Amino acid sequence: MHSQLLAAMERAFPEAAAQAEAAGKPLDPQLAAASKPEFGDFQANGALPLAKPLGQAPRQIAEAIVEQLAADPGFEELCEAPQIAGPGFINLTLRPELLAAEVEARLGDPRLGVPSVGAGGDGGGGAGGAGTPVIVDFSSPNIAKEMHVGHLRSTIIGDSLARVLEFRGHPVLRLTHVGDWGTQFGMLITHLKQVAPQVLETADAVDLGDLVAFYRQAKQRFDEDEAFQTTSRQEVVKLQGGDPISRKAWQLLCDQSRREFQTIYDRLDIRLTERGESFYNPYLEAVVTGLDASGLLVEDGGARCVFLEGVSGKDGNPLPVIVQKTDGGFNYATTDLAAIRYRFETAPGGDGARRVIYVTDSGQANHFAGVFQVARRAGWIPAYGRLEHVPFGLVQGEDGKKLKTRSGDTVRLKDLLDEAVERSKADLCRRLQEEERSEDGAFIEQVATTVGLAAVKYADLSQNRNTNYQFSFDRMLALQGNTAPYLLYAVVRIAGIARKGGDMRAAAAALHFSEPQEWALVRELLKLDAVIAEVEEELLPNRLCSYLFELSQVFNRFYDQVPVLKAEEPSRSSRLALCRLTADTLKLGLGLLGIATLERM
RNA sequence: GGGGCUGUAGCUCAGCCGGAUAGAGCGACGGUUUCCUAAACCGUAGGUCGUGGGUUCGAGUCCCGCCAGCCCCGCCA
CATH class of the missing domain: 3.30.1360.70 (Arginyl tRNA synthetase N-terminal domain)
Structure with a gap:
């Protein structure tokens, strides 16, 4: 056109x-x-x-x-x-007949009209027929700490982006860059050696909650006690140098945390490949020598760093990215540089990625801008490479301040999910009572869990990630408005039609639409491919959410105003076809958000 | 001091490389159920898009200044 x-x-x-x-x-x-x-x-x-x-x-x-x-x-x-x-x-x-034909084509298409780059699409990033190998780096909690509300957005947004990219046919490597290597381990191991040595020798000697307490104590000592600081630093050096006792202790701590993280990921239905900071340990030295070789490395006050172009500090001088500390240790910038290099490097020495996406809070924007610049100047990003920081805002409470528990502690992710499910369950039970419905326990559990987790995910994803996000159980679990329950209900309504005798699978004969509500639904349904393409490019899941919400609204209007089962042919089967395509579209879309659907609720 | 993000209806937010009368949800007010789950639908009210300039046929959107909020700023991640 x-x-x-x-x-x-x-x-x-x-x-x-x-x-x-x-x-x-x-x-x-x-x-x-x-x-x-x-x-x-x-x-x-x-x-x-x-x-x-x-x-x-x-x-x-x-x-x-x-x-x-x-x-x-x-x-x-x-x-x-x-x-x-x-x-x-x-x-x-x-022309309407064109639209009807397009609906018909999508009915028989498991991809609902969304092209796969693997099947001769445009290749997304110009990589040709096979899609663009992408790395999505997200979630990334710290070993020996519990996952908390700070990991919520990265985990949910990262997963959704990965799902969209996978669906488009790109090979996606989902990496969680867990904090398993820095100074914090020196602190923790040193402290444990003194107060609870059994933790470092026996698996699961204490539970993770205790470990977190030990971590807090260690952190406090580190901040107050100079001797402890020195010992901790030495401990890090030992660990990084491969000392067997330190290594074993470290291994035990990592295993324990890993299992704990996994229970959360299982609950949220999130797949991840763990590749912590420690993975890049063997490549750190080469980062420094590489930067030296390309003439970027400068020694300043004993630290080795690269000065940034176009970024100056308080005194007007260029700001450095430090890659090797005065004590010879490496820091996170070094690790991130090693990771960038490894990820773009072709196999077998690297991941062969063409697009690398970091889903972290916007507070790290400066850090990534600096690290990306250094990588670029060092020539570690190939010409075809896309390196993107996908920032997101803070999770705030309804008071507009950083979300905390009543006692002022960080909110554990587990508790947050529990509460969502619990509230959803209470609401469901109240409703069942009001409607004098009776359902068995398995049904209640299933619905409460699905709705609760869907609400948490959808509330997060439906907001433009750039802004801070005001967390509210009441709003996310509301049954009306742009919420997960509203969308899930639309799917349930269609399932209801199917149960009442609507044969959705019947091959629809020539589709015939007459009502404006039908055409509105047709037009909405046909937008799916454009929306997915946009999310793939802009990495904004809220665009997909708005689309699914609008689709649900248009469907509910149709459902309310146009009879389906009681309609005469050929309208009846045409409307059933619309219902089926709507359900498939909602399920697919919600699936890309990592949200499961229900048949009844 | 420098940098980043944000500022749109009472509240929470959309606004897709500048395009028609700025949209939605919640809340408020009013209406709809012998009919596929009313967890729905229909309607009303509500906005000098922080502010002052500039570019343009056209600016919430782009550029500059200012104000406010949040975040970050050399050896933590």
Whole structure:
């Protein structure tokens, strides 16, 4: 359609086209999805910018373009007669039979019209037919600590992005870059050696909660006691040097934490490959020598660093990224650089990624900007490589401050999920009582768990991740509005129709739509592929959420105003087909958000 | 001091490379159920898009200044 419009513009105004071409700014029909349903399916705004150079009224220009379009039989097959509106917009409406045919095609397509790059798509990042190998780095809790609310957003957003990219056919490596290596281990091991040596020798000698307490004590001692600090630093050196006793202690701590993390991931249905900071230990030295070789390395006050371009500190001097501390130790910037290098490096010495995505809070934006710059200048990012920090805002309580428990502690992720499920269960039970329904315990558990976890995930994902996120159980579990329960209910309604005798699987004969509610649903259903493509590019899951919400709204309107089972043929089977495609679309979309659906609730 | 993000309706937020009268949900107010689950649907009210300039045929969107909030800023991650 774009090319047909362009051709029409060129035929209408050959001189302007030639002139624009010569100026390096070829004509653009500015084709876009219609901003409102009453404007049709698409709008072309390209006539407006021509008004001034041509010295004609924009509506007149639009008319000339439309006239040329009418001369194009291919265009006539696609669209109804274009309408000129407002100052000179050209509104385009697709022929209804085309829409119906497209719905029909999607009914038989497990991908619902979303192309897979593996199957001859455009390759996403220009990698050709096989998709772009992507690494999504997310979640990344710290060993010997519990997962807390601070890990919520990275985990949920990262998982959803990975799912979308996987669905598009890209090979995705989901990595959790766990904190398993830094100074904190020196602290913890030193402290444990003194107060609870059995933890370092026997697996699961204490539970993780105790370990967290020990960690706090260790941290406190580290901050107050200089001798302890020194011992801790030595302990890190030992560990990094491969001392067997330290290694064993470290191993035990990691195993224990790992199992604890896994229970959360299982609950949230999240798959991850663990590759902690320690993995990059063998590559740290090479980062420093590599930077030295490329002439970027500068020694400053005993530390070895790279000074950033375009970023200056308090005194106006360039800010450094430190890669080797005065004591010879490496820090997180070194590890991140080693990771970037390894991830873009082709196999077998690396992951061979073409796109690397970091899902961390926006507080790390400066850090990543610095590290990315160094990697780029060191030549570690190939020309085709995309390196992206996907930042997100803080989780705040309803008071607008950082989310804390009543006693002021960090909220554990486990407790947060428990509470969501618990509240969802209480709400369900109250409703069952009100409606005098009776359901068995398994049903109640299943619904409460699904709704509770869905609510937590959806509330997070439905917000533009850049802003801080105000966490509220009441809002996320609300049954109306842009919430998980509202979407899940739409799926349940369709399942209800199926139970009451709607044969969704029946091969629909020629589809026949008559009501505006049907057409609205058709048009909404056909937007899926564009939405997915957008999320793949912009890495904004909230776009998918808004789409699913709007689809649910349009469906509920249809459901409310148009009978399905009681309709006459051929409407009945056409409407059943719409129901089926709606359910499939919602399930697919929610699946990409990591949210399971229900048949009844 | 420097940098980043944010500022849109009473509240929580959308606003997709600038495009038509700025949207949604909640809350408020009013209505709808002999009919596929009313966990729904329909309607009303509510906004100088922080502020002042600039670019443009056209700015919530781009550029500059200012104000406010949050976050980050050399050997923690």
